[in-house]
Amino acid sequence: xxxxxxxxxxxxxxxxxxxxxxxxxxxxxxxxxxxxxxxxxxxxxxxxxxxxxxxxxxxxxxxxxxxxxxxxxxxxxxxxxxxxxxxxxxxxxxxxxxxxxxxxxxxxxxxxxxxxxxxxxxxxxxxxxxxxxxxxxxxxxxxxxxxxxxxxxxxxxxxxxxxxxxxxxxxxxxxxxxxxxxxxxxxxxxxxxxxxxxxxxxxxxxxxxxxxxxxxxxxxxxxxxxxxxxxxxxxxxxxxxxxxxxxxxxxxxxxxxxxxxxxxxxxxxxxxxxxxxxxxxxxxxxxxxxxxxxxxxxxxxxxxxxxxxxxxxxxxxxxxxxxxxxxxxxxxxxxxxxxxxxxxxxxxxxxxxxxxxxxxxxxxxxxxxxxxxxxxxxxxxxxxxxxxxxxxxxxxxxxxxxxxxxxxxxxxxxxxxxxxxxxxxxxxxxxxxxxxxxxxxxxxxxxxxxxxxxxxxxxxxxxxxxxxxxxxxxxxxxxxxxxxxxxxxxxxxxxxxxxxxxxxxxxxxxxxxxxxxxxxxxxxxxxxxxxxxxxxxxxxxxxxxxxxxxxxxxxxxxxxxxxxxxxxxxxxxxxxxxxxxxxxxxxxxxxxxxxxxxxxxxxxxxxxxxxxxxxxxxxxxxxxxxxxxxxxxxxxxxxxxxxxxxxxxxxxx
Numbered sequence: 001x002x003x004x005x006x007x008x009x010x011x012x013x014x015x016x017x018x019x020x021x022x023x024x025x026x027x028x029x030x031x032x033x034x035x036x037x038x039x040x041x042x043x044x045x046x047x048x049x050x051x052x053x054x055x056x057x058x059x060x061x062x063x064x065x066x067x068x069x070x071x072x073x074x075x076x077x078x079x080x081x082x083x084x085x086x087x088x089x090x091x092x093x094x095x096x097x098x099x100x101x102x103x104x105x106x107x108x109x110x111x112x113x114x115x116x117x118x119x120x121x122x123x124x125x126x127x128x129x130x131x132x133x134x135x136x137x138x139x140x141x142x143x144x145x146x147x148x149x150x151x152x153x154x155x156x157x158x159x160x161x162x163x164x165x166x167x168x169x170x171x172x173x174x175x176x177x178x179x180x181x182x183x184x185x186x187x188x189x190x191x192x193x194x195x196x197x198x199x200x201x202x203x204x205x206x207x208x209x210x211x212x213x214x215x216x217x218x219x220x221x222x223x224x225x226x227x228x229x230x231x232x233x234x235x236x237x238x239x240x241x242x243x244x245x246x247x248x249x250x251x252x253x254x255x256x257x258x259x260x261x262x263x264x265x266x267x268x269x270x271x272x273x274x275x276x277x278x279x280x281x282x283x284x285x286x287x288x289x290x291x292x293x294x295x296x297x298x299x300x301x302x303x304x305x306x307x308x309x310x311x312x313x314x315x316x317x318x319x320x321x322x323x324x325x326x327x328x329x330x331x332x333x334x335x336x337x338x339x340x341x342x343x344x345x346x347x348x349x350x351x352x353x354x355x356x357x358x359x360x361x362x363x364x365x366x367x368x369x370x371x372x373x374x375x376x377x378x379x380x381x382x383x384x385x386x387x388x389x390x391x392x393x394x395x396x397x398x399x400x401x402x403x404x405x406x407x408x409x410x411x412x413x414x415x416x417x418x419x420x421x422x423x424x425x426x427x428x429x430x431x432x433x434x435x436x437x438x439x440x441x442x443x444x445x446x447x448x449x450x451x452x453x454x455x456x457x458x459x460x461x462x463x464x465x466x467x468x469x470x471x472x473x474x475x476x477x478x479x480x481x482x483x484x485x486x487x488x489x490x491x492x493x494x495x496x497x498x499x500x501x502x503x504x505x506x507x508x509x510x511x512x513x514x515x516x517x518x519x520x521x522x523x524x525x526x527x528x529x530x531x532x533x534x535x536x537x538x539x540x541x542x543x544x545x546x547x548x549x550x551x552x553x554x555x556x557x558x559x560x561x562x563x564x565x566x567x568x569x570x571x572x573x574x575x576x577x578x579x580x581x582x583x584x585x586x587x588x589x590x591x592x593x594x595x596x597x598x599x600x601x602x603x604x605x606x607x608x609x610x611x612x613x614x615x616x617x618x619x620x621x622x623x624x625x626x627x628x629x630x631x632x633x634x635x636x637x638x639x640x641x642x643x644x645x646x647x648x649x650x651x652x653x
Contacts, residue, residue: 040500041499041559043560043561044560045057045060050062055494061588062495064587064588064589066647067100067645067647067648070097070098071096071098071621072099073094073619073621074093074094076091076092076611076616077090077615077617078611079615081613086200092111093202094108094111096108096591099645104589104590104591105591105593106591108593108595108616108641109596110614111237111597113200114200114235116200116201116233116241116243117241117243118196118198118244119195120157120210120246120247121246121247125144126144128143157187160212160226161195161213162195162197162211162213162226163182163184163212164181164183164197165209166179166201166206167180168205169204169232172619172625173625173627174510174619174622174629175619175627182197184197202235203237203238203239204234205232205233206233206234206235207281208231208245209281209283210231211228212226212228226247227286227287227309228285228286229247230278230281230283230285230310231245238598248310252306253276253306253307254306254348255274255305255306255349255351255352256303256349256350256352257274257291257325258300259294259301259302260299261301263356264356266301269291269303269355270292271290271328271331272291273291273326274324276307276309276323276324277322277515277519278312278320278322278515279515280312280515282515282516282518285310286309286310287308289305291305322337322338322340322519323339323350332426334397334403334426335404335521336403337404338354357398358397359396360469362424362467362468362473363423363473365422365473365474365476366476366478366479368384368387368481369479370382370480370481380480383436383457384410384412384413384414384436384437385411385436385437385457386410386435387410387411387421387433388406388432388433388523389423389465390405390430390431390432390523391405391429391430393428393429394427396427403520406522407424409422411437425467426467429465429467430462431461432461432462432465432479433460433461433462433525436481456486456543458483458485459525459527459545460480460573465479484530484545485544485546485573485577486577487541487542487543487544487578488580489541489580490538490540491538492582492583492584494584494586494587497538498535500538501534502533503532503533503534504531504534504552504554505531505552506529506531506550506551506571507529507550508529508547508548508550509550509567510626527544527545527546527549530542540553546572547571548569550569551569552565552629553583553585557633557644561588562586562588563585563644564586564650565630565650566583567622567649567650583650585646586646586650587646588645589644590645591618594635595611595639596610596639597611612637612639613637615633616633617631618630618631628649630646630649631643631645
């Protein structure tokens with residue numbers, strides 16, 4: 001990956017976050033009913049004694065004196081409205097540090113966006129004296145040729161537009177990744193020898209990925225092939241930034257895939273495709289070549305292809321590119337990945353001969369079953385659902401081969417085939433996940449005493465689902481679905497009043513995956529989110545799949561209470577009931593200020609412009625690289641916001 005040097009026509013230093021003098025917010029509303037006649041609890045007090053030993057009564061609300069953390073990350077989303085200008089619909093982030101105790105005031109400055117202009121230019125032309133000469137309408141003039149040894153070709157970006165994708169380099173687990181993309185246009189109406197992309201985006205460091213327009217499936221004859229490329233880009237705040245993304249002459253990689261017909265069927269790899277992916281980002285960095293008919297000598301077939309790619313940086317002196325061999329979409333065969341550095345590149349083509357055999361597919365038939373209450377007695381009954389099978393080890397492949405294979409099939413929901421699934425698989429060991437259809441047979445779906453009225457079946461995972469090489473047809477496999485765990489507890493205010501009507505959410509803790517897994521196309525299993533509502537007596541219950549969850553009780557902002565956040569709650573399959581006991585809302589620490597953006601005093605007459613209606617979401621770090629949301633607020637018509645930060649998080653590891 002290379003770093004592009006940005007030229008900034010104008011860049012201003014962002015101001016320090018300052019304190020704004022705002023009147024204290026207050027709430028005046030009639031308490032509603034959470035589940036009928038029960039009033040909604042509000043944070044109100046007359047004296048410190050009303051707030052328990054740790055709180056103080058400030059302007060009629062019980063507040064905590066300090067936070068047990070001193071920084072948060074704030075996400076600012078500006079609504080799409082004419083008054084928002086360039087910031088309408090935008091999303092940006094600010095780190096707020098040095099947070100103090102109660103009644104903190106801090107204006108949140110939305111970073112001024114920059115205008116980015118990226119110009120894509122083809123490699124230069126040289127004449128007979130090796131002097132660089134400019135292209136004319138994308139072509140090398142007579143008497144010159146491309147600087148590389150590749151055959152001359154046209155770079156006509158009107159025919160082959162490029163897509164530029166920018167992704168923030170810094171990412172936090174728990175926050176969806178922002179992505180900015182745009183297609184190129186001709187540099188001028190008369191000359192498509194260069195292409196440009198223009199976009200507005202917030203400042204920061206970005207991973208840039210350039211590829212031909214993915215909507216184009218074929219290229220016009222004679223058009224030069226532009227392969228994907230990676231780079232890093234730094235965008236300054238409030239700047240006019242011009243970048244020249246000089247398209248590198250791709251590196252040619254001749255590849256030979258050798259297949260022994262003594263061990264397998266002739267022509268077995270015809271129609272397979274080859275490409276190269278970056279080993280760090282799993283982005284494709286080459287063209288994709290479909291293997292044609294092989295050359296045959298003795299009992300060895302040789303499939304020849306030439307990949308054009310953009311080299312990536314090395315790690316510990318070794319290239320990070322991965323060579324990927326992908327079967328046709330309709331075939332039952334594995335995807336193979338090999339490190340390019342292991343293919344012997346110092347003399348002749350890269351030779352891939354590790355694949356000597358392909359395992360034969362087998363037909364597997366199974367059934368989904370669930371243990372359900374049929375009116376006082378439990379019975380195993382067939383149920384519908386979706387079955388995903390991901391191979392963790394495949395039989396019949398050479399030792400050390402990195403291969404991937406997965407299938408997703410549906411189990412019937414009705415009729416004599418209810419619960420039956422059929423899949424064509426390769427022999428091996430699979431990790432299986434079953435998602436129930438959400439409907440149960442006509443039986444009592446809820447266990448005794450449950451306040452829920454839903455089918456209680458949960459996502460079920462198996463780590464060792466075995467598929468043998470023989471016989472060719474295998475039936476009789478069954479998968480019993482687990483029940484979702486009943487997660488229950490009581491949510492109360494610091495004064496012991498039920499938090500009536502407050503929603504409660506259980507969201508799966510974000511997980512990471514490796515570039516290799518992404519290159520192989522293996523799926524990451526993510527437990528489903530669950531929701532519930534606090535009842536009139538403070539009790540709540542929800543159903544959760546197995547996994548680790550961030551549990552959040554979210555009273556409305558108008559109540560004056562902070563959220564209760566309990567990260568990393570483990571839910572086990574073998575645990576039908578998880579009682580969290582009594583949960584007490586933490587006292588809030590208000591953070592107030594204005595949501596604003598720096599303006600042009602000469603043009604606008606003001607130093608700052610407010611952003612009414614902006615939504616602020618506050619996140620706190622839980623561990624390295626992982627955050628959890630702890631508060632949310634919406635700026636009023638005057639741009640004022642108030643975040644009610646919880647004084648602490650529950651059971652932070």
